[in-house]
Amino acid sequence: MKSNTINKLSVMDFLIYGSLILFSLLTIVPFILAVVVSFSSEQSVVMNGYQFFPDAFSLSAYKVIFMDGIVLKAYSITIFVTVVGTIFSLVISTLLGYSISIPKVRYRNVIALIIFIPMIFGAGLVPWYLNMTKVLDLRNSLLAYIIPLAISPFNIFLLRNYYKSIPTALSESAEIDGAGPWYVFLKIITPLSGPILATIGLFASLAYWNDYTTPLWLIDDHSLFSVQFLLYRISSMIQYMSMNTNMATVELPSETLVFAMFLVAIGPIILVYPYVQKYFVKGIMIGSVKG
DSSP states (O other): OHHHHHHHHHHHHHHHHHHHHHHHHHHHHHHHHHHHHHTBOHHHHHHHOSOSSOSOBOOHHHHHHTGGGHHHHHHHHHHHHHHHHHHHHHHHHHHHHHHTTOTTSTTHHHHHHHHHHHHHOOOOHHHHHHIIIIISOOTTSTHHHHGGGTOOHHHHHHHHHHHHHSOHHHHHHHHHTTOOHHHIIIIIIGGGOHHHHHHHHHHHHHHHHTOOHHHHHHOOOGGGOOHHHHHHHHHHHHHHHHHOGGGTTSOOOHHHHHHHHHHHHHTTGGGTHHHHHHHHHHHHHHHHHOO
16 A cells, blocks of 8 residues: 555656656757857858757857947946836835735725726826826936836735735834834834845846837937847847848848847846745735735
8 A cells, every 4th residue: 555655656756857847848948049049150040940059150140239339338228227226116116015005004095096097097108108208308318217117006016915914913012112114114024025025126127127118219319228129229220131132242140140139138137036036936926815
């Protein structure tokens, strides 16, 4: 009887590990192929397709991307916006989320409703553009990257639900001892909020890093282009030049350039995820099930 149980567990373990290995390969293999293709010669890709072992290697795609140091400048802009924007978004979101999670705060349900409405209804692109340019005057400014993405209703409600899962006895005992609201929030609530803060920080940083629509509407100054938008412009330029018959004799790495831009775009941000992974699942689960 015991041996049968062990055999069943062994078969189940085999199936579980086999499935995990299969899904891991499905994720890793395309990434490896993208790396190899980005370093392949354009002629090899056009003639033989995407290969793990190309006929010839070339750095032409990366030379196009990093020529004149424009991409490095865009990297500095994107990193600055991501860091500052993530911190600013965390501060605003945590204060709002904590405020509407306290039962004794007046009009907290009204504030929550006002925050919730944009999740369902949007004003549209034209009012948004007029508000950004005419009212807030954010055109050709780094604030144009930061302010529009600073507040996410989804993130605020995740924070609210997480704060509601913290026992109220902790804050009440501190208030009995004379602690004020800021002391309770900074010294008691915030240290207990590591998982949800890491989760919201990841969401915010990804939103800022991958944003390429904001400069499309609000940024004309080339020195303020983000890396995502700049790579989009380079890709569009290469495709146009490739289709132009007057430039047909010019060798342009249009195929390999796509993979090179993919690696350049995800490079720094992919290093952040391993540090917050252990908090991610816990934060998203606790923040989503507590009502």
